[in-house]
Amino acid sequence: MTAVEGVQRTLEVALGERSYPILIGTGLVGRPDLLTPYLAGQQVMVVTNETIAPLYLARLCDGLPDDLEVRTVVLPDGEQYKTIEQVERIWNALLEAGFNRRCTLIALGGGVIGDMVGYAAAAYQRGVAFIQVPTTLLSQVDSSVGGKTGVNHPLGKNMIGAFWQPKAVLVDIGTLTTLPARELSAGLAEVIKYGFIRDETFLAWLEANMAALRRVEPEVIAEAIARSCLIKADIVAEDETEQGVRALLNLGHTFGHAIEAHQGYGNWLHGEAVGAGMAMAATLSQALGWISTEDCERSLALIESADLPVHAPAGMSSDDFLARMRLDKKNIDTRLRLVLLEALGSACVSDAVPPDQLTSLLDRYPRR
Amino acid sequence: MTAVEGVQRTLEVALGERSYPILIGTGLVGRPDLLTPYLAGQQVMVVTNETIAPLYLARLCDGLPDDLEVRTVVLPDGEQYKTIEQVERIWNALLEAGFNRRCTLIALGGGVIGDMVGYAAAAYQRGVAFIQVPTTLLSQVDSSVGGKTGVNHPLGKNMIGAFWQPKAVLVDIGTLTTLPARELSAGLAEVIKYGFIRDETFLAWLEANMAALRRVEPEVIAEAIARSCLIKADIVAEDETEQGVRALLNLGHTFGHAIEAHQGYGNWLHGEAVGAGMAMAATLSQALGWISTEDCERSLALIESADLPVHAPAGMSSDDFLARMRLDKKNIDTRLRLVLLEALGSACVSDAVPPDQLTSLLDRYPRR
Numbered sequence: 001m002t003a004v005e006g007v008q009r010t011l012e013v014a015l016g017e018r019s020y021p022i023l024i025g026t027g028l029v030g031r032p033d034l035l036t037p038y039l040a041g042q043q044v045m046v047v048t049n050e051t052i053a054p055l056y057l058a059r060l061c062d063g064l065p066d067d068l069e070v071r072t073v074v075l076p077d078g079e080q081y082k083t084i085e086q087v088e089r090i091w092n093a094l095l096e097a098g099f100n101r102r103c104t105l106i107a108l109g110g111g112v113i114g115d116m117v118g119y120a121a122a123a124y125q126r127g128v129a130f131i132q133v134p135t136t137l138l139s140q141v142d143s144s145v146g147g148k149t150g151v152n153h154p155l156g157k158n159m160i161g162a163f164w165q166p167k168a169v170l171v172d173i174g175t176l177t178t179l180p181a182r183e184l185s186a187g188l189a190e191v192i193k194y195g196f197i198r199d200e201t202f203l204a205w206l207e208a209n210m211a212a213l214r215r216v217e218p219e220v221i222a223e224a225i226a227r228s229c230l231i232k233a234d235i236v237a238e239d240e241t242e243q244g245v246r247a248l249l250n251l252g253h254t255f256g257h258a259i260e261a262h263q264g265y266g267n268w269l270h271g272e273a274v275g276a277g278m279a280m281a282a283t284l285s286q287a288l289g290w291i292s293t294e295d296c297e298r299s300l301a302l303i304e305s306a307d308l309p310v311h312a313p314a315g316m317s318s319d320d321f322l323a324r325m326r327l328d329k330k331n332i333d334t335r336l337r338l339v340l341l342e343a344l345g346s347a348c349v350s351d352a353v354p355p356d357q358l359t360s361l362l363d364r365y366p367r368r
Numbered sequence: 369m370t371a372v373e374g375v376q377r378t379l380e381v382a383l384g385e386r387s388y389p390i391l392i393g394t395g396l397v398g399r400p401d402l403l404t405p406y407l408a409g410q411q412v413m414v415v416t417n418e419t420i421a422p423l424y425l426a427r428l429c430d431g432l433p434d435d436l437e438v439r440t441v442v443l444p445d446g447e448q449y450k451t452i453e454q455v456e457r458i459w460n461a462l463l464e465a466g467f468n469r470r471c472t473l474i475a476l477g478g479g480v481i482g483d484m485v486g487y488a489a490a491a492y493q494r495g496v497a498f499i500q501v502p503t504t505l506l507s508q509v510d511s512s513v514g515g516k517t518g519v520n521h522p523l524g525k526n527m528i529g530a531f532w533q534p535k536a537v538l539v540d541i542g543t544l545t546t547l548p549a550r551e552l553s554a555g556l557a558e559v560i561k562y563g564f565i566r567d568e569t570f571l572a573w574l575e576a577n578m579a580a581l582r583r584v585e586p587e588v589i590a591e592a593i594a595r596s597c598l599i600k601a602d603i604v605a606e607d608e609t610e611q612g613v614r615a616l617l618n619l620g621h622t623f624g625h626a627i628e629a630h631q632g633y634g635n636w637l638h639g640e641a642v643g644a645g646m647a648m649a650a651t652l653s654q655a656l657g658w659i660s661t662e663d664c665e666r667s668l669a670l671i672e673s674a675d676l677p678v679h680a681p682a683g684m685s686s687d688d689f690l691a692r693m694r695l696d697k698k699n700i701d702t703r704l705r706l707v708l709l710e711a712l713g714s715a716c717v718s719d720a721v722p723p724d725q726l727t728s729l730l731d732r733y734p735r736r
Contacts, residue, residue, distance in 0.1 A: 041700070084452070084456065088452065091521065091527070091528055092521075092523075095521055095523040095524060095527060095695070096523065098694060098695060100695075100696075100697065100699045100700070101697050101698075101699075102700055122530065123491070123518075123528050123529060123530060124527070124528065125527060125529075125697045126516065126517075126518060126526075126529045126530055126531055126609075126610075126697075127530070127531065127609070148494065149494075150491075150494060153459065153460075153463055155460075155463035155464065156463060158494075159459070159463060159492070159493060160459055160491050160492065161491060161493075161494045162490065162491060162494055162495070162530060163494055163495065241494075241495070242494075326466060327463070327466060327468075328468075329468065329469050329493045329494075330469075331468045331469075332409070332468070332469075332470055
């Protein structure tokens, strides 16, 4: 607990000169004392989407000091708009406003907004400051930490981007009260992921608290966000540019990205695809004899308890999966690399899964 | 001198774990022994333009080991094609070929190709390896060192990009024999710039050797390239991301970028605009009383001896200049910052030029 009113947790992501704080609490949007210490200069561009703008944009802007030059950009909402064209709209707005290298971008929205604004900041004049104000559970536990920014390409997710760290992240739990239940579940997929890859105690805590999480009880949600961010921050601090251990954060994502790309971005939510992808990774881990049948069933039950899918999409063939998975960024040369479970609470990266075993799993995995 | 055949000079750009060598010599394109140590994996994408492709693309590709997967992209030639759309063509080709994070991009061409390929590499899968094979004098002395990559925007030059270092730079002086005289002069503008900002001895050497340089005498050209790269490498090593001293490399560029943008990219060559811009900077330095009339005249004479313009474009008003200069990346908040001469061989950055004195210089500066 810190002494700052309304702030329930403060974490530090330790990355040397690129370190930054994550403030977690209620009523943080619109608090000028929390935002202004992290502005690089007098020019501020707030970028949000059409869903979030009517809810929080005015509140955020009203909380900025009067002597700043504040502009806003409102983009369409949805993963299908996570494109270089939308990022160009941000660049155009910056250039039309004559914003220089000491401007600051503020990303107000979910992961799509955070990734695009972060990338816009990384590339504008070869790099300017940005601040994340994530308004979905998924972005609060995932894109707040790690500095991964970017956009999708018709041939693959997040194929264009940069590693670019924010100056600060403001997590206002109050924004979750306006989040649809389906999006809350999608965020819980990433929360569950942190338990799977590093922390069996946290997994047990999630089993015990899933109902409270789905009711968005503030203390329980704050705890889940803080623990998730801490696990991710630890991993990112070890491996900022994803050369090694950071790949573990991709549990469920190799299958999940294939599902999203095949279904067309925005039809399955990212978290839903990750939920199904984690179920597939657990099932493959069990088929390889790495985890027990009981642990596999416990994993699928936890994913389902968050109201997430554990099946693959109807009509998506094994070849559809493999074609997309070959484009995965973790692959080295032409070898597929997968994140799997050695145990509940312990993930590993493997490039040694026999291709026929993978194909056989994909062939017989339940569709719906 | 190193012991490697054909390599006349080897420099090291010292940037910690991002350090890389610059090899300068004759007949280096097509030498597999020089290129292969710097490839990240088995996938190689060579990007060049329509002018260079018939001259050197086959030679470069033939020199790559047979067991690599080599693809090529040929883009249109010219500064007007230094756009995000052309970079997207590179990304599309990489994705269509299924290239992963361990691929290597090779930039074969001038500064436009180098900047675009570097940026394509910086953003592809959040960063892959690239190698520069610059084929113009300008790119050999300028874009080989420093890691600045990017593209133009209709509202400003190099507004979108990244700092991204190559794994190696191969400077083949033989490529200058096919370079048009006008492009050679444009390259000499940057060579002269290094003398102006840091090295009066080099300035005097350039005055003595200008005729030999314009005849592309190999030993003289190799010396000029090596000394230019050394000065730039020193400055970049001090200030990789342009927070301070690196701004000196922008001598002539604030005026020059305004000229290029106003005239439409590609009409004035970058080096021609920089030549005129340095003449304007020298003239302003003299008007401020920082350098003598004789030194100013000596500066203009050296620029002219390289067959470069020392006048501003006909029909470009002072307001045209100022509107473009306000977008310059060196500016802090709304203050214009200019690189000027304290003496020949010593440049400085100033934000203290009285606006009316700048306007008055611009009003009365010769046009043609």
